[in-house]
Amino acid sequence: MKKLAKALSFTLAAATVLSTTAFADDTFKIGSIGPVTGPAAAYGSAVMNAAQIAVDEINEAGGVNGALLEFNPQDDTLDAEAAVNAYNKLKDWGMQMLLGTVTSACCIEVESYAVEDNMFLLTPSGSAVDCITAGDNAFRVCFSDPDQGAASARYIGENGLAEKVGVIYDSSDVYSSGIFATFRAEAENQPFEIVEDAVGAFTADSKTDFSVQLQKAKDAGVDLVYLPIYYNEASLIFTQAAAMDFSPLWFGVDGMDGILSVDGFDNSLAEGVMLLTPFSADAEDELTQNFVAKYQDLYGEVPNQFAADAYDGVYAIKAALEASGATADMSASEICDLLKVAMTEISLDGLTGTGMTWDASGEPTKAPKAVVIEDGVYKGM
Amino acid sequence: MSFLSYLINGISLGSVYAIIALGYTMVYGIAKMLNFAHGDVIMVGGYAAFTCIMSAGMPPLAAVLVAVVVCTVIGVLIETIAYRPLLEAASSLAVLITAIGVSYFLQNVVLLIFGSNPKSFQSVVTIPDLKLANGTLNISGVTIVTISSCIVIMLALTTFISRTKAGQAMLAVSEDKGAAQLMGINVNKTIALTFAIGSGLAAIAGVLLCSAYPSLSPYTGSMPGIKAFVAAVFGGIGSIPGAFLGGLLLGVIEIFGKAYVSSQLSDAIVFAVLIVVLLVKPTGLLGKKIQEKV
Numbered sequence: 001m002k003k004l005a006k007a008l009s010f011t012l013a014a015a016t017v018l019s020t021t022a023f024a025d026d027t028f029k030i031g032s033i034g035p036v037t038g039p040a041a042a043y044g045s046a047v048m049n050a051a052q053i054a055v056d057e058i059n060e061a062g063g064v065n066g067a068l069l070e071f072n073p074q075d076d077t078l079d080a081e082a083a084v085n086a087y088n089k090l091k092d093w094g095m096q097m098l099l100g101t102v103t104s105a106c107c108i109e110v111e112s113y114a115v116e117d118n119m120f121l122l123t124p125s126g127s128a129v130d131c132i133t134a135g136d137n138a139f140r141v142c143f144s145d146p147d148q149g150a151a152s153a154r155y156i157g158e159n160g161l162a163e164k165v166g167v168i169y170d171s172s173d174v175y176s177s178g179i180f181a182t183f184r185a186e187a188e189n190q191p192f193e194i195v196e197d198a199v200g201a202f203t204a205d206s207k208t209d210f211s212v213q214l215q216k217a218k219d220a221g222v223d224l225v226y227l228p229i230y231y232n233e234a235s236l237i238f239t240q241a242a243a244m245d246f247s248p249l250w251f252g253v254d255g256m257d258g259i260l261s262v263d264g265f266d267n268s269l270a271e272g273v274m275l276l277t278p279f280s281a282d283a284e285d286e287l288t289q290n291f292v293a294k295y296q297d298l299y300g301e302v303p304n305q306f307a308a309d310a311y312d313g314v315y316a317i318k319a320a321l322e323a324s325g326a327t328a329d330m331s332a333s334e335i336c337d338l339l340k341v342a343m344t345e346i347s348l349d350g351l352t353g354t355g356m357t358w359d360a361s362g363e364p365t366k367a368p369k370a371v372v373i374e375d376g377v378y379k380g381m
Numbered sequence: 382m383s384f385l386s387y388l389i390n391g392i393s394l395g396s397v398y399a400i401i402a403l404g405y406t407m408v409y410g411i412a413k414m415l416n417f418a419h420g421d422v423i424m425v426g427g428y429a430a431f432t433c434i435m436s437a438g439m440p441p442l443a444a445v446l447v448a449v450v451v452c453t454v455i456g457v458l459i460e461t462i463a464y465r466p467l468l469e470a471a472s473s474l475a476v477l478i479t480a481i482g483v484s485y486f487l488q489n490v491v492l493l494i495f496g497s498n499p500k501s502f503q504s505v506v507t508i509p510d511l512k513l514a515n516g517t518l519n520i521s522g523v524t525i526v527t528i529s530s531c532i533v534i535m536l537a538l539t540t541f542i543s544r545t546k547a548g549q550a551m552l553a554v555s556e557d558k559g560a561a562q563l564m565g566i567n568v569n570k571t572i573a574l575t576f577a578i579g580s581g582l583a584a585i586a587g588v589l590l591c592s593a594y595p596s597l598s599p600y601t602g603s604m605p606g607i608k609a610f611v612a613a614v615f616g617g618i619g620s621i622p623g624a625f626l627g628g629l630l631l632g633v634i635e636i637f638g639k640a641y642v643s644s645q646l647s648d649a650i651v652f653a654v655l656i657v658v659l660l661v662k663p664t665g666l667l668g669k670k671i672q673e674k675v
Contacts, residue, residue, distance in 0.1 A: 037489065039600050041497030171645045201645045205604055208594040211390040212639040219383055232499045236596050239501075243510065244519055258498075262596075264435055265501030301498070 027070040028328050028335075030055070030317065031090035032310075033110065034102030038077035042258065043306045047102045047124055048073040049299050050307035053291070054314035064321045067328035069314075076101060080109040087113055096332045097122070097339070099313050102306065104128035104174050111138050120336040122317060122343075124309035127254075128174045132362035137336050139343050139362040141309040141316065141352065143278065145175060148253045149182030151368045152226065152276055157190030161249060161274075162224030166198030166217035168210065168237060169228050179228035179253055195220045202233075210237050214246055224249040231259035238269040254278065257305040260376060267376040276368045278352035279308035280378040288351055305352070312350035316358075319346040386518055387640045388633065393524035395632020397590050399531050401609030402616070402624035404582040407538065410619035411555045411575045414473060417480040418459060420606015421487035422580050426452045426587030427597050428491055431502055441505035448584040456580025457573050459483055465569060484603070491599040499598040502591035523593045530585060531625055538578075538621050551575060555619075608651075615655055617668020626666060 032051055034044030055071040063069060072093055074086035083106035090098070097120045101107040107126030114121045115135030123131050123140045127148070132138035143151075156162060165187070170176035187194050198220040200213025214237065217225055225248045227234055234256055241247065252259075252275035259270050281292050281302050291311060295303040317339075323346050324338035340360075348356045353366030371378040401423060408416045429451040433444035463483050467476045504523060511520040542548035553561040554571045562568050590605060591597050608631065616627025631651060638650035658666065 037492055037497070039598070041492065042499075045497060201643075203645055203648065205648050206635070206639075208596070208605070209390070209394050209636070211393075212387065212636055213644060215383060215386060215390070216640070232596055232598070235499070235501055236594055239595055243521055261498065263498065263500040264431070264503055264595075266503075 026066075026328050027068045028064060028321065028326075029070050029072065029094050029096045030314070031087075031093065031095035031098050031100070032071065032073045032102075033076050033083050033086045033090070033098070033100040033106065034073070035078040035106075036073070036075040038079070040078045040103055042304075043125065044075070044078075044102050046304050046307040047100075047310040050291075050295065050303060050310040051099055051124075051314050053294055053298065054311045058314070058318055064318050065325065065327055069318075076103075076106050078103060078106065080106050083107075083110050084113060091117070091119075091332075095119070096328075096330070096335050097317055099124060099310065099317065101126060104131055107131040108134075111135070114138065118333040118336045120317075120332070120339045122313050124313040125306050128178055136340050136360060136362070139316075139340075139358055139364075141313045141364060142254070142305075143366075143368065144363060145178035146182040147363075148276060148368070149179040149184075149228065150186040152179075152228075152251060152253060153183050153186035153190050155276065155370055156224065156226075156251060157187075157192055160191070161251070162192050162222070164198075164220065164222040164224075165192050165194050166200070166220060166222035166225045166248070167194060167228070168200045168202070168213045168217070168225060170203065170207065170230075170233070171201040172203040172205075173229075175255065176228050176230075180226075183226060183228065192224075195222055198222045198225075207233050208236065210240050211244070214241050214244060217248070218244065218246045222248055224251055227252045227256065230255040231257065231262065234259055235262050235265050235269075238273075239266075242269055250274065252276075254305050260373065260378075261302050261304065267373075270373050271375075273373045274370060275373075276370050277305055277378075278366060278368060279305040280369065280371050280380070282378050287349070291351055308351040312348065312352050312356070315350055316343070316346065316348050316356075319348055383640075387636050389518060389520055389524075391633030391636035392528070392629060393521060393593065393632070394636060395612075395629035396524055396527040396531055397586075397593050397605065397628075398609045398612045398631050399625045399628025400527055400534070400586040400589055401583070401605055402613040402628045403531065403534055403538070403621065404579045404586060405610055405613040406616075406618055406621060406624040407582065408575055408579040409613070410621075411551045412464075412468075412572045413555065414464065414468075414476050415480065415610070416576075416579070417477070417606070417610075418483040418487060419579070419583055420602035420604075420609070421484045422452050422456060422459075422583040422602070423587035423590060423606065424597075424599065424602030425455060425487060425491065426584030427502065427591040427601060428495060428500075429584065430505065430588045431500055431591070431597055434503060434505070435500075441507070445505060445585065445588050448588055449581045452580040452584035452587070453577045455487075456576040456583070459580075460573050460576040465572075468572075488599045488603070495599070497599065499596050502595040502597045504592040504595060505588055506592050521593070523589065527589045527593065530589065531628075534582060534585070535621055535625055547571070547574060611651070611655055614665055615658060617665030620665070620667045623665055623667035630666075 036044040055069045059068045076083035087110050104126045107123050108130045111134045121138040125142050169180040198217040250273045254277045256275040257277045320339045320342040324342035326335050326338045343358045356366045426448045429448040430444040433439040433447050506522045506526045508522040550566045550571045612627040612631040613624045616623030638647040
């Protein structure tokens with residue numbers, strides 16, 4: 001037994017030496033942090049899976065600036081403290097760029113450390129405004145919450161979808177309440193009215209029963225209910241609304257994406273639901289179809305918008321690395337200085353938009369797409 | 382009219398809390414330990430039924446039976462492996478912490494097997510909704526079944542405990558373990574039986590919870606589990622009718638709080654009421670003397 005242990009430790013030591021020599025100076029080290037377990041695990045694992053696909057593709061094609069990419073995903077279980085621990089762990093590993101974090105609250109926390117280290121941070125899906133405001137090192141792939149709220153209000157107003165609008169949102173979630181705040185602000189300029197009685201909030205601890213919020217919306221006679229929430233709660237809302245014969249127009253945001261992939265969910269309940277999303281897995285362009293096929297092949301699921309954001313994120317890093325001419329032996333801070341300039345110069349055709357550009361504040365510019373669910377699939381509007 | 386529909390919604394929600402609370406109170410009443418993993422056994426029951434219906438195409442009733450068997454086995458295993466070795470050796474605090482550990486263990490095992498994506502549970506209840514007052518009031522079939530199951534389970538448990546030998550043994554164990562052992566009662570076996578019954582009930586509760594609120598994820602059981610625990614304390618922990626009453630009241634207070642005060646403060650209101658009740662009646666609504674505990 002002792003001998004075996006000794007032999008094992010030798011092999012391990014040898015392997016460590018080998019791997020450090022092999023990877024020491026000729027790979028770019030990209031770390032990523034997100035909830036791979038815990039209540040938001042669906043988002044974290046989508047990001048990690050898709051980023052891995054992108055990294056593998058790039059490496060197969062010969063890497064970036066003569067170096068391969070190395071990807072190290074870490075779990076934060078949706079806990080800000082765990083995210084910071086993961087960040088420190090990644091720094092010890094030698095991370096040069098961070099693709100993350102996946103969720104807003106964790107991202108805000110990690111960014112406060114990343115800005116001190118001058119570490120390049122690109123969050124695929126952290127949509128809260130403050131995710132990238134602490135410094136000029138941070139960028140994002142997805143839309144920010146205000147973008148989505150204002151865009152939905154404009155869309156509803158300009159297309160004359162409704163006169164009276166109700167809202168159900170999660171007041172304990174920065175994503176949901178952030179979108180709602182800008183939706184409310186933009187609604188003042190639009191020809192519809194938000195009925196105060198039909199504005200129902202819920203919190204993370206009471207999100208199974210929506211009968212009261214729905215009853216109030218029904219009593220107020222609204223013709224559209226805006227749902228700036230995630231699809232899990234939305235699936236419950238649709239079921240409970242159907243039980244009380246309440247069928248307004250439903251309008252969701254990108255968090256609604258994924259509703260059709262809920263196992264066992266009766267998709268007819270989501271018929272006619274509209275949502276703003278930058279990515280639809282049914283889009284017919286070659287890039288999307290290849291990605292969706294590859295993702296399904298490897299992970300057995302249809303990728304959601306988080307996966308698409310992560311995939312684009314890795315390619316944005318690649319494009320910026322190429323534009324800046326950074327090399328793998330540079331320190332994280334040197335790379336960050338180059339990338340924050342290069343990011344504003346690149347234009348990326350990705351899954352979540354064509355001709356995406358970034359400005360120095362870190363916000364992306366791309367057009368939101370509205371889709372409607374018909375016969376159980378997304379249709380462009 | 383909306384008052385009545387809020388009341389009905391409150392009772393539907395409360396009936397789900399009540400059926401979960403029955404299991405909590407049963408185990409606490411006899412083994413004198415809080416099984417914080419109860420909520421997660423419920424979730425396992427939900428997954429067992431879901432798999433039977435969706436993958437094996439079994440009829441709902443058979444799926445419920447399978448879920449009951451799975452949960453009973455899991456309950457007994459948890460008791461034997463995780464709790465029993467601690468019951469004699471360590472303090473009750475150690476058992477409590479272990480229960481929390483078991484809760485996380487179950488969540489993560491299910492996460493590994495079924496993944497994190499939520500599943501939508503098809504209701505196993507086929508009886509139609511009851512429409513009153515020209516369809517403006519709607520009592521769902523699930524609510525009717527849940528309340529009837531609660532009452533049947535409550536009566537069955539009470540009869541079982543007062544009329545059978547095994548039930549009498551449970552009573553004895555709950556009053557004094559040492560003395561019960563001296564009288565020739567196999568304490569370990571009795572506690573295992575309690576867990577078996579409690580977990581079997583959890584399976585039924587799980588199926589009904591998921592039928593009423595058809596979203597199933599590895600964390601489905603945790604919040605309803607905590608609320609049901611509150612309901613059990615509210616009604617007087619250890620008392621079987623108390624769990625039923627506590628559950629119903631909790632549901633009604635929660636829905637009324639949402640409807641008339643604030644939809645964000647409903648939990649705060651629920652817990653404030655709990656504090657007031659415990660200040661006035663420290664043993665809960667129906668928890669009076671030791672003799673009345675099961």
